[in-house]
Amino acid sequence: MRGLSQRAGWWGGALSVTFLVGCGSRGDATSPDDLPNFVQITVVDAKLGLGKSDGSQWDGLGVVPLEAIQDLAKAMSVIDRRAQIADHGIAILRTGIGMFNAPDAVGWAELVGADLPQTATRQQLVAEAEDTFLPVWRGPPTWNRVPFHASLALTGRLEDDDTPGRNDLIGNFYIPYDQLLAALRAQRVHQVQLSEQTHNQLLFIGVLVRPSS
């Protein structure tokens, strides 16, 4: 946990800055006819909201301005449509680490869908570091040779570890096939926007989907 140092004026300036984004257009790496039968799926990282949906901090006392939470999520959603998160959006979250008490993300993820192999079991999401809005998952959790068809989805849950107390829910998430397909076509880590599913508490989860023999 970190001390609260809240500067309301900072938000107006930070969030009014134009988010600089690339067009992100690389063209489709795959056409419908050459989609792989199997893929490898990796859950790489996450981007967490600056506070809880009620405006309280993840840990400790104090508030996070609701406007700041909503504006940040809104700004980042525009970027997501280009399948990119601008460096400036990440900078806001990094700066937030010094201003608000960041969570200690833990959780799990699992695949759902038809014809999944027995090896496609639930995997734990353990952050490399505590107290961060930008957790990177240890491992990272990866499933190999996953049948790739329209019934496939990735689901899971993130909590803020408050041991020995009761954890705070960050969010339950569901990433459908079309987003996994977008990740496959992106040929790099694809940030899936989840803020609408989680009341702006879980902004994105980064997934990597690659063809698997």
Ligand SMILES: [Ca+2]
């Ligand atoms: Ca907490």
Ligand SMILES: [Ca+2]
């Ligand atoms: Ca905590």
